[in-house]
Amino acid sequence: MAITKVAVIGSGVMGGGIAAHVANAGLPVVLLDIVPPGAKNRNIVAEEAIERLLKTDPAPLMHRDFARRITPCNLEDHLALLAECDWIVEAVLERLDVKHATYAKIDAARKPGSIVSSNTSTIPLRDLVGAMPERFQRDFLITHFFNPPRYMRLLEIVKGPNTRADAVQAIDEFCDLRLGKGVIHARDTPGFIANRIGGMWIQSALQAAFDLGLSIEEADAIMGRPFGMPRTGIFGLLDLVGIDLTPQVAASMQRTLPKDDPYIRLYKERPLIARMIAEGYTGRKGKGGFYRMTRTETGRVREAIDLATGQYRPVAEPTLASIAERKPDVLLRHGDRGGQYARRVLAQTLAYAAALVPEIADDIVAVDEAMRWGYTWKYGPFELIDEIGADAVITLLEGEKIAVPPLLRQAAGKSFYRTSAGRLEYLAVDGAYVRVKRRPGVLLLADIKRKSKPLARNGSASLWDVGDRVLCLEFHSKMNAIDPDIVFMLGKGLDTVKKSNGAFKAMVVYNEAENFSVGANVGLALFAANVALWPFIEEGEAAGQNAYKDVKYAPFPVLSAPSGMALGGGCEILLHSAAVQAHAESYIGLVETGVGLVPGWGGCKELLTRQVANKKRPGGPMPPLMQAFEAIALAKVSRSAAEAGDMLMLRESDGITMNRDRLLADAKAKALALAKDYQPPKPAPLNLPGPTGAAALKLGVTELVHQGKATAYDAVVAERLAEVLSGGDTDMTLETSEDQLLALERRAFQSLIREPKTLARIEHMLETGKPLRN
Numbered sequence: 001m002a003i004t005k006v007a008v009i010g011s012g013v014m015g016g017g018i019a020a021h022v023a024n025a026g027l028p029v030v031l032l033d034i035v036p037p038g039a040k041n042r043n044i045v046a047e048e049a050i051e052r053l054l055k056t057d058p059a060p061l062m063h064r065d066f067a068r069r070i071t072p073c074n075l076e077d078h079l080a081l082l083a084e085c086d087w088i089v090e091a092v093l094e095r096l097d098v099k100h101a102t103y104a105k106i107d108a109a110r111k112p113g114s115i116v117s118s119n120t121s122t123i124p125l126r127d128l129v130g131a132m133p134e135r136f137q138r139d140f141l142i143t144h145f146f147n148p149p150r151y152m153r154l155l156e157i158v159k160g161p162n163t164r165a166d167a168v169q170a171i172d173e174f175c176d177l178r179l180g181k182g183v184i185h186a187r188d189t190p191g192f193i194a195n196r197i198g199g200m201w202i203q204s205a206l207q208a209a210f211d212l213g214l215s216i217e218e219a220d221a222i223m224g225r226p227f228g229m230p231r232t233g234i235f236g237l238l239d240l241v242g243i244d245l246t247p248q249v250a251a252s253m254q255r256t257l258p259k260d261d262p263y264i265r266l267y268k269e270r271p272l273i274a275r276m277i278a279e280g281y282t283g284r285k286g287k288g289g290f291y292r293m294t295r296t297e298t299g300r301v302r303e304a305i306d307l308a309t310g311q312y313r314p315v316a317e318p319t320l321a322s323i324a325e326r327k328p329d330v331l332l333r334h335g336d337r338g339g340q341y342a343r344r345v346l347a348q349t350l351a352y353a354a355a356l357v358p359e360i361a362d363d364i365v366a367v368d369e370a371m372r373w374g375y376t377w378k379y380g381p382f383e384l385i386d387e388i389g390a391d392a393v394i395t396l397l398e399g400e401k402i403a404v405p406p407l408l409r410q411a412a413g414k415s416f417y418r419t420s421a422g423r424l425e426y427l428a429v430d431g432a433y434v435r436v437k438r439r440p441g442v443l444l445l446a447d448i449k450r451k452s453k454p455l456a457r458n459g460s461a462s463l464w465d466v467g468d469r470v471l472c473l474e475f476h477s478k479m480n481a482i483d484p485d486i487v488f489m490l491g492k493g494l495d496t497v498k499k500s501n502g503a504f505k506a507m508v509v510y511n512e513a514e515n516f517s518v519g520a521n522v523g524l525a526l527f528a529a530n531v532a533l534w535p536f537i538e539e540g541e542a543a544g545q546n547a548y549k550d551v552k553y554a555p556f557p558v559l560s561a562p563s564g565m566a567l568g569g570g571c572e573i574l575l576h577s578a579a580v581q582a583h584a585e586s587y588i589g590l591v592e593t594g595v596g597l598v599p600g601w602g603g604c605k606e607l608l609t610r611q612v613a614n615k616k617r618p619g620g621p622m623p624p625l626m627q628a629f630e631a632i633a634l635a636k637v638s639r640s641a642a643e644a645g646d647m648l649m650l651r652e653s654d655g656i657t658m659n660r661d662r663l664l665a666d667a668k669a670k671a672l673a674l675a676k677d678y679q680p681p682k683p684a685p686l687n688l689p690g691p692t693g694a695a696a697l698k699l700g701v702t703e704l705v706h707q708g709k710a711t712a713y714d715a716v717v718a719e720r721l722a723e724v725l726s727g728g729d730t731d732m733t734l735e736t737s738e739d740q741l742l743a744l745e746r747r748a749f750q751s752l753i754r755e756p757k758t759l760a761r762i763e764h765m766l767e768t769g770k771p772l773r774n
Contacts, residue, residue, distance in 0.1 A: 001113070001170040003178075007032065007085040009075070009102060011049035014119055015091035017149040020053050020060035023069040024150060024584070024642075025178040025658060030081045032073045046072035060150050062584060062640035075102075079109040087171065089143065091119040094252075099128060107136050115167045117143040121195060122252035125160045125188045137162040143171060144192055146374045147241075151585075153660070154374035155181035156192045176439065180584060180658030182373040189360050190256035191249075193367055194374035196360055197353050197381060199249055200263050204348040205234040206246075207268055209307060212341050216290050216304050218318040222338045223345055226323075226331050228378025228387075239289035244282045246273060262352055272310050291315070329388045332396060346384075347400040350393055353381035355405040358429050364407075364416055365426050365436055382416040382426075390415060422451025443665040445474060445512050455496065461489035463496060470668050471497055471507045480513055481521040482569040484540060490547045490573075497556055506671035507554075509573060510561040510664055516586070519568025520544070522595055526762045529753055541749055544569065544601040545742050552576040552602075552681065557674035561667035562586045563660055567637065571649060572599060575606035579674055580654040581667040582641040588649040589637030594771040596713065596758030598721045599632060600749035605741040607631065608725055610648040612686055621689045621732055622696060625725050629697050632725075633718045635771075685735035688727030697722035711773055713757045720748040 004027065008019040011033040019029045033045035041047065050070055053060045061067055073081060082088055088106055092098050099118065106116055116139055118128055129137050141159045146152035155175050159168050168185075175181040186192040191199055209219040220233020230237050238246065253263055276282070276289070283289035292312060293300050303312040322338030325331040332342050353367060361367050368380020377384075385393050390411040397404050410431045418425050418433060424447065425433040438444065445464065454462040460477035473493045475486055490509075497504040528536045551558045551573065560566075560574045563583035571588050574580050582588075590603045598604060611617065611624035630636070631647055638644035641656045650656075657666045689696075701718040704710035710718075724744040727736040752758045757774050764772035 001086065001115075001166060003027070003086040003115075003170060003174045005030070005085045007082055007088045008091060009033070009088065009106070010091035010093075010119075011046045011072075012091065014145065014147060014149070015089075016049040016053055017060050017147065018089055018091060018119065018145055019049075019070050020066070021145075021149045021179055023066040024062045025180075027069065027178070029070045030073055030078070030085060031070050032075050032078060032081075035074045035076050042074050042077060043072045046074065058148065058151065059639055060148060062150070063642040063646075066642075075105065079105055082106060082109040082114070083111045085110070086114055087174070088114060088116045089119060090116065094120060094122055096123065096127060099123070100131065103129070103132055103136065107133070114139065115171060116140050117171065119143060119145055122191070122249070122256070124190070124256065125158050129160065134162060138164045139167055141168060141171065142188075142192075143175070144186075146194070152374060152376075153180070153182045154194060154370055155179070155183050156186045156194065156370065156374075157183060158186050158188050158192060160188070176659055177662075178658060180660065182369055182659075182661075184361070184366050184370045184373075186366070186370075187360055190253060193360050193370040195249070196356065197349070197367065197371060198375045199253060200266070200352045201345070201349045201375075202234060202238070202246070203250070203263060203266055204345045206238075206270075207266060208341055208344045209234070210268075210270060212337055212344070213308065214337060214341055215316065215318065216307065217316055218320055218323070218338060219341065221318045221320070221323045222331070222342050226326055227328050227342075227346070227384065230376050235290040239283035239291055242283050242285055243273065243289050244277045244286075247277070262348065262355075266348065272305075272307065275310065276305075328384070329392055332388065332392070343396060343400060346388075346393075347396050347402050350381050350385055351397050351402045351405060351408070354385075354408040357407055363426060363428060363434075385411070386415045386417055419450050423447075424450060439661070441665055442661045443668065444661065445472065445510065445664060448472075456489065456492055458485045458489060460485035463489065463493050465504075466508065466664065466668060468668065468672060469503060469505045470671055471504045472664075473507060473509045474511045475509075475517055476511065476513070477521070480511060480515055480517040480570070481519060481523075482517055482544070482573075483521040483524055484543065487540075487543050487547050491550065494547075494550055494554055494558070497554075504556075505675045506556055507558045508561055508664070508667045508671050509558065509577070510667055513564070515564035515570075516560075516562035516566040517568075517570025517573075518565055519570055519591065520601070522597075522762045523766050525753060526759060526766065529759055534750075534754075537753055538746070538750060541600045541746055545746070548572060548576040548602045549738070549742075552578075554578075555678075555680060557671050557678050559667055559671040559674065561663050562588065563663060565637075567591045568599065568603075569601055572601045572603040572606070574649065575603060575610075578678070578680075579670055580650055581663065581670050582644065582650060582654065582656055583660055583663050584641050584656050584658050585660075586641040586644060587637050587639060588641070588644040589635060589647070590632045591635040591637060593633055593714075593717050593721065594635045594761070595765050596717055596755065596761040597752050598717065598724060598745065598748045600745050602738075602742060602745070604628070604632065604721070604724045604745050605738055607648065608741070609684060609686065610651075613684070614648060621687070622693060625689070625693055625697065629718075629722060629725055633701070633714075633721055683738055685737050686727070686741075687732050687734070688725075688730055688736050689732055690727050690730040692731070693726035694719075694722040697726065713774055716755070717752060717758075720752055724748050 006022045007030040008015050009032045011031050019031045022029045031046045035042045129140050141163050144156040146154045172183050176183050205223045216235040224233040280287045290305050292303050302315045304315045320338040322334035322336050364382040368383050371377045371380045416427045424436040428434045456463045462474045464472040466472045557578040559579045560577040561581045566588045590599045592599050608628045611627045617623050644650040657663045698719050701715045705715050728744050761772045
């Protein structure tokens with residue numbers, strides 16, 4: 001069954017977010033909500049929801065224009081539109097009476113065979129549709145999105161005993177392929193998978209902090225990065241999602257869980273939390289939460305609440321010795337309160353997770369994926385047990401006087417995951433190891449690496465054979481910052497394909513890190529500048545320019561497949577590639593001005609060339625220069641792959657993949673399609689205005705300085721950039737070659753890298769992760 005149009009009923013935070021993400025996938029959406037009493041505009045609720053989508057940050061929409069795909073409607077005048085929809089998503093209040101009334105309206109208006117689902121996070125499916133006709137039950141399932149729907153990858157699907165298999169398959173495939181979701185099939189149990197375990201983790205961490213007398217800063221430092229959990233820590237996370245949700249989730253759990261469930265035994269009402277909610281301290285959406293910002297005579301101050309007194313005080317850096325430990329097993333053995341806190345929380349959480357399989361899911365893989373995708377844990381609970389060691393976790397539980405679940409006992413002396421014959425396997429509930437199955441069409445470099453060795457490798461990059469005569473260049477430096485080792489391996493990859501006698505016919509630049517590349521390794525440049533190794537810097541820039549130019553003019557296609565940030569030098573490799581297959585969540589831009597530099601590996605040249613060739617641009621010599629100048633000088637970064645197209649960082653012919661796990665397969669297929677009769681581009685000299693164009697660009701910057709919107713040193717950097725983009729000493733009657741533009745880039749870069757204020761900007765960025773406006 002093809003899904004071509006979707007309806008969402010309920011335009012609140014979740015309903016609006018779901019509608020936005022369906023629009024991101026390219027489909028028309030009907031968004032329906034109530035008609036407020038006495039409203040003159042009967043669609044006002046849905047219309048205001050769409051307006052909020054356009055204002056919300058982070059943006060639910062991947063492009064502002066996608067809002068046009070959402071039609072605002074109401075439940076009194078427009079129910080007939082449901083007959084046009086293949087999938088109807090209910091996202092109304094979490095009240096059975098409201099949901100039942102909504103289902104009656106849906107069933108009267110929908111077409112036969114359309115699929116209906118609920119976004120409920122708390123109500124069992126049997127309670128939702130037990131009283132509905134059997135035909136409705138056959139078409140009904142739960143699709144539990146996580147907030148915000150665009151960014152949180154997890155989608156839990158729960159089917160009922162009467163749900164038809166083809167309906168489940170249609171939603172599964174659509175959400176995987178079109179919405180980019182990590183689809184997990186959960187059982188119809190309280191909290192499903194992620195909220196069941198996540199709720200226990202939150203309650204355990206919350207209660208233990210009160211009981212053990214930890215400050216919230218100490219608790220967040222322990223129950224965060226050391227265990228691969230959200231860097232916010234537990235109290236920062238509660239501020240983010242809303243403290244008022246805590247008692248709502250607890251009430252749902254208490255209502256639906258067995259009375260002897262460990263969650264029920266653990267839960268305690270805390271008067272402080274009740275008081276905070278009553279006074280409007282519900283987190284970031286309220287007056288503040290466990291943390292808040294206050295204004296003082298000296299400026300804004302971040303404060304934290306004292307769990308014992310309920311009073312706010314300035315945030316204090318935690319001093320527990322255990323916080324310095326970064327290895328989970330070492331931290332768990334530490335003798336101070338931090339170690340005690342970690343032992344209590346992890347013992348309760350991991351024991352709970354191990355006891356719930358197969359009650360809540362078929363296997364441990366589903367549980368681990370649910371926690372990684374739904375709660376952004378680096379490791380799922382069973383992966384974390386492997387990190388610590390199954391025997392160590394068993395000893396931990398025994399020390400905390402917690403019963404060891406049978407599934408964990410089975411892992412004694414072993415691990416939950418292992419690699420056998422180059423394949424990843426997991427421990428099943430019967431004690432046997434079973435191969436982890438990937439969805440059809442999924443190709444992961446991690447799996448290739450388990451069963452093969454790199455063709456070449458150094459400390460920052462590797463070359464892999466990914467099959468079908470395609471070579472893959474993988475970055476693996478810190479944050480995938482591009483350094484001489486990556487530049488060398490890029491050249492080696494190009495040579496490998498050229499000299500392979502047809503064994504390879506294309507190369508893909510791809511990795512599975514959080515970010516494709518944050519840009520050049522400016523720390524290395526800073527070190528070299530501080531010791532006046534100018535020839536090293538000059539050679540590095542020339543080597544990068546030459547390597548990227550070789551990418552562009554290679555006799556075979558080089559395709560880049562970014563996900564996450566592709567900044568600076570990472571963006572420049574995209575600009576030189578024959579094609580790009582980008583993950584939808586790709587954030588692309590030339591950001592060098594933020595550290596007082598200009599793009600030095602051909603980024604100025606390539607973006608300018610695209611702007612000049614843009615058939616939609618205004619006429620005359622200055623518009624393309626101004627567009628490129630604005631993008632680079634302001635260090636603009638796209639907030640999605642769709643936005644990158646507007647900036648010409650991506651071309652109309654480039655592809656976008658919604659599901660991260662499908663990116664390599666899509667990139668490989670695109671590279672192979674290009675390889676048929678591939679011809680590299682021909683050099684395209686430009687006619688540029690020279691000094692007159694540079695003067696016009698500089699004039700705009702001078703005005704910004706006068707207005708206080710740019711610093712004097714911003715103007716220095718922008719003037720160097722203007723000289724590059726205008727072509728240097730030329731005019732419109734002369735052609736400026738690529739090599740001439742590259743020489744201008746080098747001159748501007750080498751001039752700026754010697755400036756003390758540029759070095760200060762680089763140092764500040766490395767220390768704080770934020771730009772310095774000096």
